Amino acid sequence: MLDDVQIWLVIGSAFIAVSMITALAGSAVIRRHRLRERLVGSSLADADAGTPRSGKFSEWATKLSWADDRFLGLDDAGLRSKARMELIRAGYFSPDAAKNFVLVRTILVLLLPSVGYITTILFFDNIPSTTKLVIVIGFMLLGYVGPDAYIKRQQRLLVDQYRIVFPDFLDLMVVCMDAGASINAALERVSHDIAFQSRALAINLELMVSEMRSGRSLVEALDSFTRRVGLDEATSLCTLVKQSVELGTDVSDALRVYGDEMRDKRLQRAEAKANALPTKMSIPLAAFIFPVVLIVIITPMALKVASAFRGMH
Numbered sequence: 001m002l003d004d005v006q007i008w009l010v011i012g013s014a015f016i017a018v019s020m021i022t023a024l025a026g027s028a029v030i031r032r033h034r035l036r037e038r039l040v041g042s043s044l045a046d047a048d049a050g051t052p053r054s055g056k057f058s059e060w061a062t063k064l065s066w067a068d069d070r071f072l073g074l075d076d077a078g079l080r081s082k083a084r085m086e087l088i089r090a091g092y093f094s095p096d097a098a099k100n101f102v103l104v105r106t107i108l109v110l111l112l113p114s115v116g117y118i119t120t121i122l123f124f125d126n127i128p129s130t131t132k133l134v135i136v137i138g139f140m141l142l143g144y145v146g147p148d149a150y151i152k153r154q155q156r157l158l159v160d161q162y163r164i165v166f167p168d169f170l171d172l173m174v175v176c177m178d179a180g181a182s183i184n185a186a187l188e189r190v191s192h193d194i195a196f197q198s199r200a201l202a203i204n205l206e207l208m209v210s211e212m213r214s215g216r217s218l219v220e221a222l223d224s225f226t227r228r229v230g231l232d233e234a235t236s237l238c239t240l241v242k243q244s245v246e247l248g249t250d251v252s253d254a255l256r257v258y259g260d261e262m263r264d265k266r267l268q269r270a271e272a273k274a275n276a277l278p279t280k281m282s283i284p285l286a287a288f289i290f291p292v293v294l295i296v297i298i299t300p301m302a303l304k305v306a307s308a309f310r311g312m313h
Contacts, residue, residue, distance in 0.1 A: 089230045090154035091200045093207075101147060108143035115139065155230065158200055162231045165198040167266055169205075170237075170259030177252040184212055204228050219245065233262060 083098040094100070116139035120132045172193055176186035188209045195202035204225055211221040222238040240258055244251045 085227065086151060086155075088228050089158065090151045091158050093203055101151070105144060105147045108146065109140055110143075112139040112143040113137075159229075159231055161198050162201055162229055163233065163269070164266065165194065165201055166231070166233050167259055167262040168197060169194050169201065170255050170262060174252055174256045174259060177255070183218065183251055184209070187212075201229070 080098055083101070084095075087097040087101060092101075113136045117132065117136050120127065120135055124132075169190060172190045173183075173186050176189050177183065181189065187205060191202050191205035191209060194205065207228070208221045208225045211224060212218060216224075219238070219242050222234075222241055226234045226238050237258065240254050241251060243249075244254045
């Protein structure tokens with residue numbers, strides 16, 4: 001049975017978790033309202049509301065957003081920009097991705113220790129208090145470190161996906177530019193076609209096209225694209241395009257040569273994985289298949305020997 005202190009601890013943890021989830025839902029509602037005001041226009045929004053409450057709501061939403069950033073430790077522009085870049089590299093492109101990430105991690109830090117403590121009370125009540133404290137601290141560390149480990153894993157998966165799709169992206173760029181399209185038009189066209197293979201890469205390309213439309217140069221947009229994807233091949237592509245633009249050479253020829261090189265590297269990576277496969281298969285073979293084979297071979301002989309000994313007695 002749970003005593004009063006444990007009951008209040010469970011109730012408090014549940015209340016904090018529900019409050020965090022409610023704050024996350026409220027942030028989504030505020031974000032949707034802001035989007036509606038941008039699309040419809042401030043005048044139409046005021047007319048639809050019928051009263052000046054819309055302006056008050058926008059002012060309240062702005063204050064609440066600032067309070068959320070300050071409460072979550074994201075009021076520093078540099079820290080918020082760094083966190084958002086890490087999430088973009090993991091495939092989360094929402095402007096509020098950093099805020100949602102911190103909220104989720106806070107909920108896990110509060111919820112997982114409570115779950116671990118309740119589990120030890122209900123099922124392992126006889127263990128020492130020190131062990132219970134270690135379990136609770138372990139769950140707390142899991143709630144704090146787990147989201148970061150998940151983001152790092154998503155980044156590695158996306159980098160592997162980019163490496164597979166990148167030669168195809170360069171081939172599409174060469175085809176578009178050989179057909180007479182400029183590099184800006186080729187990027188815009190390829191950003192739609194490449195979405196069937198990699199949605200994250202397509203979004204990054206669309207962001208790069210939007211940056212060039214807003215007035216940034218091709219080299220600056222490529223630098224930003226390189227930081228978002230975190231891929232060595234993208235860094236080499238940025239350097240290649242920069243040199244082609246400065247020297248006045250044909251960009252399509254440079255992309256064609258670079259695409260062939262990337263395709264060769266992709267084939268070499270596939271061959272390296274194929275060559276490493278026998279070594280990786282030796283562990284499951286030794287652990288699962290060989291014992292079964294030995295049992296199948298030795299069991300009939302062992303039964304015959306056992307029956308022979310029984311016949312002798």
